């Protein structure tokens with residue numbers, strides 16, 4: 001990979017809370033990759049680039065959209081909101097034409113969920129790299145204060161990630177959260193199926 005362009009950092013810095021969230025997601029993802037014993041190399045770098053830039057599409061949002069809870073987002077803005085994985089990948093490619101395609105695809109998929117439950121394309125199987133970034137994204141977001149709510153507990157954040165992430169990924173994110181965010185280790189407890 002070539003040098004990380006300054007324009008990318010500037011884009012992430014000037015949207016409310018976006019730099020902090022991007023860095024939190026990156027740090028959690030890096031520790032989760034360590035927990036999963038993913039060695040240094042192109043695949044690891046692509047996942048980390050995607051973790052840092054996953055919400056780049058939000059850099060184009062009007063500022064008031066950052067301070068609204070989901071239920072208060074006006075209907076007209078939902079299209080914009082749901083497009084941010086695709087617009088973010090396009091923006092990264094525009095700013096940095098050498099950005100690896102696999103990193104761009106992870107960005108496009110970071111709100112996709114297994115079984116077609118996510119957006120924007122409703123993919124059946126988003127794939128492990130995208131689900132790892134998604135799990136780190138969800139945990140980082142829930143552990144951050146937002147204008148419309150205080151940060152949530154680590155337990156709640158990990159439970160949310162465990163709803164869609166494969167078990168090994170969820171466990172690695174739990175271990176990573178213990179290391180990066182200073183919470184106790186222990187991974188994610190999964191409820192045993194009844195009967």
Ligand SMILES: [Fe+2]
Nearest residue numbers: 054055110111
């Ligand atoms: Fe996002």
Ligand SMILES: [Fe+2]
Nearest residue numbers: 054055137141
């Ligand atoms: Fe995010």
